[in-house]
Amino acid sequence: xxxxxxxxxxxxxxxxxxxxxxxxxxxxxxxxxxxxxxxxxxxxxxxxxxxxxxxxxxxxxxxxxxxxxxxxxxxxxxxxxxxxxxxxxxxxxxxxxxxxxxxxxxxxxxxxxxxxxxxxxxxxxxxxxxxxxxxxxxxxxxxxxxxxxxxxxxxxxxxxxxxxxxxxxxxxxxxxxxxxxxxxxxxxxxxxxxxxxxxxxxxxxxxxxxxxxxxxxxxxxxxxxxxxxxxxxxxxxxxxxxxxxxxxxxxxxxxxxxxxxxxxxxxxxxxxxxxxxxxxxxxxxxxxxxxxxxxxxxxxxxxxxxxxxx
Numbered sequence: 585x586x587x588x589x590x591x592x593x594x595x596x597x598x599x600x601x602x603x604x605x606x607x608x609x610x611x612x613x614x615x616x617x618x619x620x621x622x623x624x625x626x627x628x629x630x631x632x633x634x635x636x637x638x639x640x641x642x643x644x645x646x647x648x649x650x651x652x653x654x655x656x657x658x659x660x661x662x663x664x665x666x667x668x669x670x671x672x673x674x675x676x677x678x679x680x681x682x683x684x685x686x687x688x689x690x691x692x693x694x695x696x697x698x699x700x701x702x703x704x705x706x707x708x709x710x711x712x713x714x715x716x717x718x719x720x721x722x723x724x725x726x727x728x729x730x731x732x733x734x735x736x737x738x739x740x741x742x743x744x745x746x747x748x749x750x751x752x753x754x755x756x757x758x759x760x761x762x763x764x765x766x767x768x769x770x771x772x773x774x775x776x777x778x779x780x781x782x783x784x785x786x787x788x789x790x791x792x793x794x795x796x797x798x799x800x801x802x803x804x805x806x807x808x809x810x811x812x813x814x815x816x817x818x819x820x821x822x823x824x825x826x827x828x829x830x831x832x833x834x835x836x837x838x839x840x841x842x843x844x845x846x847x848x849x850x851x852x853x854x855x856x857x858x859x860x861x862x863x864x865x866x867x868x869x870x871x872x873x874x875x876x877x878x879x880x881x882x883x884x885x886x887x888x889x890x891x892x893x894x
Contacts, residue, residue, distance in 0.1 A: 615887045625879025632873055636691035643685040644670060648841055653680045659859050675861040677850050683861060686847050687869045693843040694873065697754065698824035701761035706816055708762065709769025714800045714808070716770070717777035728774065734767035739826060747835040757836050761823045772815050776808040810888035817881030821874045828870055844870040 616622050635642070645652055657666045657680035665671050674683035716727040734742075746760040780786065781804070789799050828845030830836035832852075837843045842850070844866045851862025 616883055619883055622879055622883035625876045625883070628872060628876035629880055632691060632876060633695065635688055636695050639685075639688035639692055643682075643688045645682040645685040647681045647686040647689050650840070655680050659854065659862070661859075662861055674865050675859075677847070677862045678854070679850075681842075683847070683865055686842060687844070687866055690842055690844040690847050690866060691869065691873065693754065693837060693841060694824050694827060694845075694870070697758055697761065697827045697837075697843070698820045701758045701765060701823050702816055702820045704758075705762045705765035705819065706769045706812060709766035709771075710773040710805065710808070710812055711800075712766070713770040713773025713775075714777050714804055717774045717781055718796070718800055718804065724774075727770065731767045731770050735771070739764045739822075740829060743826060743830055744833070744835060747830060752835065752838050754837050754841065757827055757830060760830075761826060764826070765819050765823065768815060768819060769812060772811055773808055776811050777804050780804050780807045814881060814885045814888060817877060817884055821877040821881070824870070824877070825874055844873075 616626050640646070647653075654666065657672070657676050658678045660666075660672055660676045660680075662673060662675040662683075663671070664675065670682075672682050672684070674687070676682055677686065712727050712731075716724040742764050743760045746763060747756060750756040750759070786799065786803060789803055827836055827843060828848070831843050831845030832849040834849070837846060839846070847866035848863045848870070851859065851864075851866075854860075854862055
């Protein structure tokens with residue numbers, strides 16, 4: 585039998601030693617740096633968010649201002665110039681809207697709708713999931729049967745029925761997406777909370793007669809956050825895709841505030857006539873946004889996985 589000499593800690597490279605005081609943010613950034621694909625997704629996502637936030641400053645035109653649109657500039661190919669000398673680098677749509685400006689402003693609507701609906705749905709769904717796991721009994725059965733009923737219907741069908749009743753509008757789309765998404769968060773939070781519910785720190789908190797709401801939101805919720813964060817990133821991408829689908833079908837945002845889905849719908853009828861840019865460039869922007877969010881979410885799933893070997 586061969587004996588191995590003990591490893592000297594001083595001879596171990598510093599890069600391979602675990603850092604006991606490493607912050608969660610540094611750990612996440614280090615993990616993203618280890619995967620080129622995930623790092624590319626993170627860079628793309630940050631760039632998309634910055635472009636959307638700075639749209640009023642960098643967009644050549646305000647596509648929501650009808651006074652700036654000229655029907656004579658409609659359906660111009662990329663690189664064309666208007667009578668006023670403005671260059672349309674990505675062309676124009678049938679209303680004379682600059683496609684580059686429309687994409688930048690459309691990103692704001694798509695990201696705003698996706699993030700806001702995911703946050704509110706996470707708040708509602710996680711709260712109900714925690715209550716179901718902690719209370720048990722009839723409360724848990726009632727909440728989870730509602731969740732099962734919600735998840736039994738296709739998301740697009742539920743959203744279409746809600747918007748057919750409420751009508752178009754950004755707030756109506758956000759409300760429809762919240763109703764569609766909350767059940768996923770509730771089921772995830774309940775499954776994680778059931779595991780945490782049986783641990784010693786919860787029993788200790790109950791022995792100290794700590795209020796139930798504090799046990800739920802100060803003890804259980806922080807330990808249930810990792811899977812909820814991963815689900816949240818996936819749900820943001822899903823909400824953006826669903827909003828684009830609803831806008832493409834004509835039940836999403838109004839025509840005066842087009843999102844990426846509505847920009848794609850505006851050029852769909854011109855695809856076979858050679859004017860592909862009206863739908864092509866917004867579709868590419870939507871695809872890149874969803875892929876970037878999914879890449880970040882996939883890496884977050886690996887980073888926040890407690891069973892992953894270090």
